[in-house]
Amino acid sequence: MLSIIKKIKFYLMKKLDGNLKKNIAVFISGKGSNLKSIVRYSSKKKIIYKVKVIISNKPNAQGLLFAKKQKIKNYCINFTESKRLGNRVLSILKKNDIKLVCLAGFMKILPAYFIKNYKGKIINIHPSLLPKYKGLNTHTRAIKNNEEFSGCTVHYVNNLLDSGKIIIQKKTRITKKDTANSLKQKILKIEHKIYPRIINKILFNL
Numbered sequence: 643m644l645s646i647i648k649k650i651k652f653y654l655m656k657k658l659d660g661n662l663k664k665n666i667a668v669f670i671s672g673k674g675s676n677l678k679s680i681v682r683y684s685s686k687k688k689i690i691y692k693v694k695v696i697i698s699n700k701p702n703a704q705g706l707l708f709a710k711k712q713k714i715k716n717y718c719i720n721f722t723e724s725k726r727l728g729n730r731v732l733s734i735l736k737k738n739d740i741k742l743v744c745l746a747g748f749m750k751i752l753p754a755y756f757i758k759n760y761k762g763k764i765i766n767i768h769p770s771l772l773p774k775y776k777g778l779n780t781h782t783r784a785i786k787n788n789e790e791f792s793g794c795t796v797h798y799v800n801n802l803l804d805s806g807k808i809i810i811q812k813k814t815r816i817t818k819k820d821t822a823n824s825l826k827q828k829i830l831k832i833e834h835k836i837y838p839r840i841i842n843k844i845l846f847n848l
Contacts, residue, residue: 663684663689663690663691663692664690664691664692664741664742664845664848665691665692665694665695665738665739665740665741666680666684666691666692666693666694666740666741666742666743666744666841666845667693667694667695667696667697667735667738667740667742667743667744668680668693668695668696668697668743668744668745668746669696669697669698669699669743669744669745669746669748670696670697670698670703670705670706670746670747670748671698671699671700671703671747671748671749671750672700672703672704672705672747672749673703673704673705673747674696674703674704674705674706674708674709674746674747675747675830675834676746676747676767676830676833676834676837677693677696677705677708677709677746677747678705678708679833679834679835679837679838680693680744680746680837680838680841681693681708681712681714682838683838683839683842684838689838689842690842690845690846691741691742691841691842691845693714694714694715694738694739694740695714695715695716695717695734695735695738695740696709696714696715696716696717697716697717697718697719697721697731697734698716698717698718698719699718699719699720699721699722699748699749699750700718700720701718703718705747706718715738717731717734719731721756722750722751722752722753722756725753725755728753728755728756731756732756732759732760735760741763741845741848742763742764742765742841742844742845742848743760743763743764743765744764744765744766744837744841745764745765745766745767745799746767746837748766751803752764752799754801757799757800757801762798763848764798764799765796765797765798765799765809765840765841765844766796766797766798766799766804766806767794767795767796767833767836767837768780768794768795768796768797768804769781769792769794769826769829769830769833770784770792770793770794770795771791771792771793771794771795771811771813772795772797772804772805772808772811773804773805774789775792776803776804776805777803777804779822780792781822781823781825781826781829782822784816784825785816785820785821785822785825789816790815790816791813791814791815791816792813792814792816792825792829793811793812793813793814793829793832794811794812794829794832794833794836795808795810795811796808796809796810796811796836796837796840797809809840809844810836810840812832812836814828814829814832
């Protein structure tokens with residue numbers, strides 16, 4: 643019995659040490675602020691995942707520079723424009739044993755065949771309280787419509803824009819002084835807190 647307990651402890655230590663952490667991929671199109679918060683959070687001992695692959699559809703995405711500095715595998719592939727390139731990305735994910743794909747400011751709609759290959763294993767964070775304000779310019783639209791609250795939503799990705807099953811939402815009050823930019827900054831702070839944590843929670847069940 644003692645030897646079994648020792649083996650379990652050894653396994654858990656390895657897991658928390660990073661050797662047995664689950665691999666995730668992060669897809670970006672820009673600065674990668676959510677990417678940075680995910681990478682930092684994943685470095686904690688008790689977190690069960692690590693960012694193994696970063697993919698951008700834009701060669702000038704600042705998040706790619708961060709990826710290179712962190713020595714994380716990174717690729718610039720505009721794969722949504724070509725099934726051949728899409729299959730290349732799927733191959734990269736499989737070779738790296740990716741358990742979860744996390745969209746973080748990825749400004750392209752994933753093709754249906756791609757989603758099918760990772761059904762239930764692609765999540766996104768969106769800067770509104772879905773189902774309100776799908777798509778772009780969420781902060782401007784929320785202020786224009788005199789909303790009392792806005793926030794962010796983490797959801798599973800399906801074939802419809804910003805319409806997958808909601809995992810978690812967090813809200814913040816919109817003040818009279820708020821502009822689209824100030825609201826964006828408030829919501830980004832919330833995103834940076836909840837996204838890395840919910841990724842960990844999801845992976846416990848995968």
